[in-house]
Amino acid sequence: MDPSNPSPFTSPPQPDFNSTELSSMDYKDRQIHYEIKKRHWQRWVFYIILSVVFLSMTAYVVFVYNENVKLVNNITAANQSLKITTQSLSDSEKQSIERQRQISELEKSLADNQVVLDQKTADLQKATAEQTQLINKYQNFKVKLGSADANIYSFLINFSTGVSAADISKVPLAEYNFGGEDTDEDGLSNAIETALGTDINKKDTDGDTFSDKAEILSRYNPLGTGKLPINPVFSDLNKGLILIQVEQNKAAWYINPKDGKRYFLGSPAEVLQEIEKL
Ligand SMILES: [Ca+2]
Numbered sequence: 677m678d679p680s681n682p683s684p685f686t687s688p689p690q691p692d693f694n695s696t697e698l699s700s701m702d703y704k705d706r707q708i709h710y711e712i713k714k715r716h717w718q719r720w721v722f723y724i725i726l727s728v729v730f731l732s733m734t735a736y737v738v739f740v741y742n743e744n745v746k747l748v749n750n751i752t753a754a755n756q757s758l759k760i761t762t763q764s765l766s767d768s769e770k771q772s773i774e775r776q777r778q779i780s781e782l783e784k785s786l787a788d789n790q791v792v793l794d795q796k797t798a799d800l801q802k803a804t805a806e807q808t809q810l811i812n813k814y815q816n817f818k819v820k821l822g823s824a825d826a827n828i829y830s831f832l833i834n835f836s837t838g839v840s841a842a843d844i845s846k847v848p849l850a851e852y853n854f855g856g857e858d859t860d861e862d863g864l865s866n867a868i869e870t871a872l873g874t875d876i877n878k879k880d881t882d883g884d885t886f887s888d889k890a891e892i893l894s895r896y897n898p899l900g901t902g903k904l905p906i907n908p909v910f911s912d913l914n915k916g917l918i919l920i921q922v923e924q925n926k927a928a929w930y931i932n933p934k935d936g937k938r939y940f941l942g943s944p945a946e947v948l949q950e951i952e953k954l
């Protein structure tokens with residue numbers, strides 16, 4: 677064989693494993709080894725970061741969940757408290773209504789009692805008035821009896837009451853029995869004028885241009901100014917009675933229960949006749 681023409685089947689040139697090349701390979705190995713190690717650490721660091729992120733997220737989710745649970749618990753507790761408060765308020769309202777009802781009943785009872793009391797007061801006042809009337813009948817009857825009228829007065833005492841001219845003026849006058857001797861011709865007899873206290877010689881006793889008759893029938897005072905002290909209560913109390921006026925001519929008056937007015941019965945001697953007419 678020709679050494680200058682190497683056959684294609686000759687063995688390839690063997691690497692030259694001299695010290696420099698060996699050293700270079702060692703370096704590369706170390707570099708590869710280092711690179712592998714570096715990648716290895718990088719992977720671990722990545723895993724650690726991933727784990728930390730995952731754990732953090734898990735912790736956050738747990739935290740949020742716990743907070744929500746707390747919030748739901750608080751809302752539930754508040755709802756429960758609200759229910760209790762509402763129930764309590766409802767109970768208070770019921771109690772208030774019940775008390776209001778009791779107060780209303782008490783007020784009604786009080787009003788009823790007031791009505792009864794008013795009635796009893798009225799009854800008492802009436803009884804007192806009747807008692808006063810009886811006392812007046814027996815204590816104020818101070819008519820000086822004339823011998824001729826004694827029997828008639830004796831009869832009248834049992835059916836009549838003695839009163840003052842002031843009291844009799846509380847009862848309105850009926851236009852009745854005005855006839856008889858009439859000196860001043862004013863339409864009032866001397867007898868009734870004497871009983872009324874007016875002047876039998878003057879048509880207008882007090883000189884106010886209104887006649888005695890006009891004044892007395894329109895309930896004005898024929899003896900002065902103003903109106904007569906008409907008192908319906910006094911009339912009512914004496915309805916149906918004969919009142920003997922203990923002043924002037926001791927005239928008798930009948931209080932007619934139909935109209936509450938006083939009817940002049942005249943002098944004692946005329947009384948029985950007049951009663952029969954009524
Ligand atoms: Ca007259």
Ligand SMILES: [Ca+2]
Nearest residue numbers: 880882884886
């Ligand atoms: Ca007059």
